[in-house]
Amino acid sequence: MADPAEHRPAEEDEEAAAAGEDEDTGAQVAPIVKLEEVAVTTGEEDEDVLVDMKAKLYRFDKEANQWKERGTGTVKLLKHKETAKVRLVMRQAKTLKICANHLVVATTKMQEHAGSDKSCVWHALDFADDCKKFKDTVEEIAEEQGKTEVKENEEVSIAAADLVQKLTVTEASKEGDAEEEEAPASDHKKDAKG
Template sequence: MSEISEVLPQTPEREHKQSESSDTEYDVHYSPIISLPEVQVSLNEDDETEFLKIRAKLYRFDSLSEPAEWKERGTGELKILRHNENSSFRIVMRRDKTLKVCANHFITPWMELKPNSTNKKAFIYTVLGDFADEQVKSECLAVKFGSMENANLFKNKFEEAKKILKIDCDLYNGKVDKLINDSLNESLTENRNNEEAEEITKKLTELEVTNEDEKEE
């Protein structure tokens, strides 16, 4: 038996056990062959404040499949983010583990959450432009929560965001429309003034030509 043990290669565990009964101690440590630096990944949320963060499951309605059906898009953390400068709101959701984006779209004042007829913890809504697939798509989405408490919290925050948009976001509170109208009026006034100036210049030119003709006669 002792002969077999002498032939066997010494594993770290055996080395460690032997070191306990010997004067020499072995520090079992394996250095990595390749050292990879830590990479900081940006979520592109630096200019936004978290308005709500909640777990949910997301579905999209695939009208092109035969038959048309709801398809699961992912489960993970759903966030409502508020932009720090213009007070716009968007929904961002990433799948668990992979963190792949499965929802990325803005909230608008005219979006409506419709309760699911078969599940009180789920809502259905339509978005004109979702960027989850890195291209703009109109989607009909359904979001489901684990409890009625979470479902009600999402609904309340969603409706609160719509109210804030109408007050603080220039895109929806009328300020942008006013700026556009003012700009158009300025442009029209400038064009009108230019036309009047051209007309006056034309008349003065005609008058000078007439005077020159009279002098020659």
């Protein structure tokens, strides 16, 4: 049988090693890259906070016919100091990623949701995440406007070129008429001298 005293020093060595890991050795490590402090702007500097509270934001998924969580964090109603426009901004708790950011207009109606005094429902356009329909629509409109502008620019250019050509023809004919008028007058003077 083994003596219990022989096992104690091994256990004490393990405890000492564990304690040694927690001890501060006083070693200092120089940073590889020196980072400078940068001023971060949130876009909320010119706005007054009307409401600031914690909330969960859900969106209604029409395809699945159910509510899906958008994020949990701080929701604020902000009023711009100069324009007096009010907007709703919600940022996720840890990442500070924006969950919602839209103007609150006169037509925005907030209603209680299913009789609960702790939740409300409002309608706003959603252009976040995988909103490909909106992106595709905007790209189509931009493309159509680009084509329309090119056609309009071509038409304007052609009209301007025609106008310039008419002006130069008119000016040239006026100059030709003026030269013809000057020519007989100068011939007449020569006849008088000669």
